[in-house]
Amino acid sequence: MPRKTVIIGGGAAGLGSAGGVKAVDPSAEVVVYTQFEDVAYSPCGIPYVHGGEIPDFERLFLAGKQAYVDAGIDVHYETEVTAIDTAARTVTVAGEGTVPYDSLIIATGFDYADPGVPGGELGGLYYVKNIRRAMAWDKVIGDTERAVVVEAGPLGLEMVTALAHRGVETHLIDPNPYPLAMMADPDIMAPVVDSWLELGVHLHFNTDLKAFVGDGRGQLRAVATSDGEIPAELAVVATHKRPNVALAAAAGLRTGSTGGLVVDERMATSAPQVWAAGDACEIPHGLTRTPLQGLTGSHAYAQGKAAGANAGGGDRCYRAVFVPWGTPAGKWVIGGASFGEATALALGVPYVLGVAETSSPARYYPGRKRFRIKLLAEPGSLRLIGGQMVGGGEGIKERADFLAQAIRFGLTLPELAEMDTVYAPEIGALDEPIAAAAADGVGAARKAG
């Protein structure tokens, strides 16, 4: 009899898991349950279709349903798992009854945090996630004059730019003094703020959401804030991500301080033969061991691969994370790894700072844009502990990935200052920004004695 793995969730983590199981045991029976109509589409592309940069939603589908049938992965669409019994090793599935498993993977993902204010039931509140809903909402955006984006997190950033590109009068409200304040530094975000102002975006920082205000017919008329009412027909609710773990918690699985499921290095949960992956779990930060929840789709997919391999009888580790991140924002691209100054200060982590203000591509190449990079290192050892960048886009993702690896492997500022680099005018300046910032940090450490 083939071993049967049941996977709850058809997002990046769930499908990564399905592939992970099949990679180690091609004969395994793999059943995936998802509440959605589709799998294998990129939710990450949705804001760019709304913004008009990607011409249609069809391009976001990465594989057809037949591809999963051909791969021996049995996906049950629009099917909800309603209970887990870890002692009996069964799940209860709406419309299917009790389904046994040999191993179970929980990849139930995230929900946007409940804004917790009156008016949450009104029409006109858009939680960006499901592609079918996004297709319908895209038509609404086409008819929208004024919109409010609630919270300047990663999705809020993308939706602000998208709505502005669509010609909608766009307001952003956020309780912090600048956008992406939970992870980015204010000087990294300053050019982004300027570019939104150029795009005509109305920015309301240090501003709390108070209520969604209806028009008497069940539709949004305005968003009430600590700074007054903003008339709007559409509110994009981009509150922070919360782990969707009600099902797992009801089954007695252990959750941690973030609310996410606690897993070990093999993505095993507190119950035997039950693994978890993606935004439903929490993963420790590689330097501080602080649990992190709500990472990204690429983290979810990689965790799914590990969970699936182990659920299928293999042995694969998913280690603590050094959190490379990056995103377009306004006319800029921002990114980094581990933490920046704001987070280091909040955590009380001491650091030496190296900064470089350069350009990319080469300074004489048409279309060059400024490039600001900051590196943080541990005083004394000068081991890299974090970095952040803002620039025109070239190489930000690759540098963020590289910095995360540099932190993982303990590279120091002197080593980075002397790194071998590529110089090609169109794609990079002679003075590699990482090396320049590292050299600056070495100088700063020397001065500080």
Ligand SMILES: Cc1cc2nc3c(=O)[nH]c(=O)nc-3n(C[C@H](O)[C@H](O)[C@H](O)COP(=O)(O)OP(=O)(O)OC[C@H]3O[C@@H](n4cnc5c(N)ncnc54)[C@H](O)[C@@H]3O)c2cc1C
């Ligand atoms: C608009 C948008 C933009 C994004 N942009 C990026 C980006 O640029 N880069 C990046 O790396 N990531 C991006 N992400 C990814 C995102 O932030 C998450 O990290 C990622 O979706 C997590 O994947 P997941 O599989 O853990 O969970 P989810 O994607 O939340 O999937 C959860 C799955 O579980 C299913 N499910 C839940 N409960 C049940 C149940 N009881 N029964 C059956 N099925 C259930 C759902 O139907 C769904 O299939 C974006 C996401 C969105 C929505």
